[in-house]
Amino acid sequence: MPNGDAPSFEWADEHAGRMGYGPLSILIRKLLNHSLLSTSDQQAIAGLPHIVKRAETGDSILREGDRADICPVLLSGFVYRQKVASDGGRQIVALKMPGDALDFQSIFLPTADHDVRALTPATLALVPLKAIEQLTIASAGIARAVLVDILIESSIGREWLLNIGRRNALARLAHLLCELHDRVNEIASARSGNFRVPLTQEQLADLLGLTPVHINRMLRQLEQMGAIGRPSRSLTILNFPKLAQISSFSSTYLHRNNPSGV
């Protein structure tokens, strides 16, 4: 049982229920970031049957090999996908933000190929896959929005491959922080500086294909450059432009267009 002290990164809660759409309104908001949805589409999503559930840090939400029949939607908190190598080495292969659906994939691919775990305390809406599948069949607009979501995650994955494969440790770390900065600003109303990154050094290492020790040294370097701050045991972005310069960051791969601009 968690005590009542919610950690940061619960912005989703600010919006829960807004627009009269209930918990799933955050999913609608997220989809509207890149896709157009008719009022009836939005109502259909809001009306999806679901159970709200709480997950604590580290909890497993989906396991490799599972055959899921529900699709969790992240209402608040952060979550990651991971794969584990035979020698025990772990690689985090995706980070998901509030409003993201975590397992559209299981609609079509029966067995999960990776784990999903809570990065921070999180709240989830568990939606039956059947219900989502029916919605995508009933509405081309919703099908489209779901697909765009999947395509953007793929695009991010490709950028990560470039990041891990071709950048040195410092640039790699800076690049990840830039992406986090941009993605978080997408859901929270943007306040450019200062954002507390909810990742331990070990998690950063598993995200970037490095070791915790080396992450520590690179963080210190970024701190000395004034790019980040590290009050007590946390990590904040202080100078986004500097991070972007170090990593040659360009956000085009995030595909954040206003959908009207089609």
Add this chain to the structure above:
Amino acid sequence: MPNGDAPSFEWADEHAGRMGYGPLSILIRKLLNHSLLSTSDQQAIAGLPHIVKRAETGDSILREGDRADICPVLLSGFVYRQKVASDGGRQIVALKMPGDALDFQSIFLPTADHDVRALTPATLALVPLKAIEQLTIASAGIARAVLVDILIESSIGREWLLNIGRRNALARLAHLLCELHDRVNEIASARSGNFRVPLTQEQLADLLGLTPVHINRMLRQLEQMGAIGRPSRSLTILNFPKLAQISSFSSTYLHRNNPSGV
């Protein structure tokens, strides 16, 4: 102009026109590997308007920043996706095989986030995106098949992240070769050993986040272990089990299920 000597890896040609479905029959076969398609769905795909075009090794098929209105389908040969870092470093982020559609993404995301280039001489069927989009709207079965294709590519991308992020050079290389072996056997009728890999050492390096020099040394090591052969300037897989053992390869991430087994 190419001379008449087709390189290896033109298996697609063996099937062109088979089943009376014309050039796109290979796309249908590929989709049938993982999805069920009604006869009318298959006919609809075969009937897609298209232009057949030839691409030579290294030709650019799609460029980052492009706004494509056609989706190339790979009829024969191999193709890869790449991203380029600001320092010129290149990362190959996907390999595509005959029968694969190369740019479903542009239906929904207007600007390309990566390049697509020919790895070998290749033939393409250029299909108007509009036509594909209409098909996916008209047939839930086709929409599903297209989506599954995208999801499997994503799954492969996640495995690549694990491979590059967490395995050493030798295992990384062995793992890639195992994947190629399996994916090629999926389209050609499987003959387990002996398969000529159409990648230069430089391309292998760009695929695995390594340098050509180190690839060379790792190849020699694999050769000495009897896992691969290197007649003249080419590369063949001799001992798949050995490669699988070196890299702890498991093919589940390829999601090759018979679609009837749903």
Add this chain to the structure above:
DNA sequence: CGTTAGCTTGAATGCTTTCAATTATTGTGG
């Protein structure tokens, strides 16, 4: 038959890891 792209090799360098030990922070229980 020369040219060229791709492959091979050795030596030196270096980025990152590994190992090992210490310090700091958070949370818990007395």
Add this chain to the structure above:
DNA sequence: CCACAATAATTGAAAGCATTCAAGCTAACG
């Protein structure tokens, strides 16, 4: 409220895997 345990962060030194640099070689192509 303080002591204690547990997790996370920090640091230094040594080792190692992979890169870089530079040169020579080989196969393929025109």
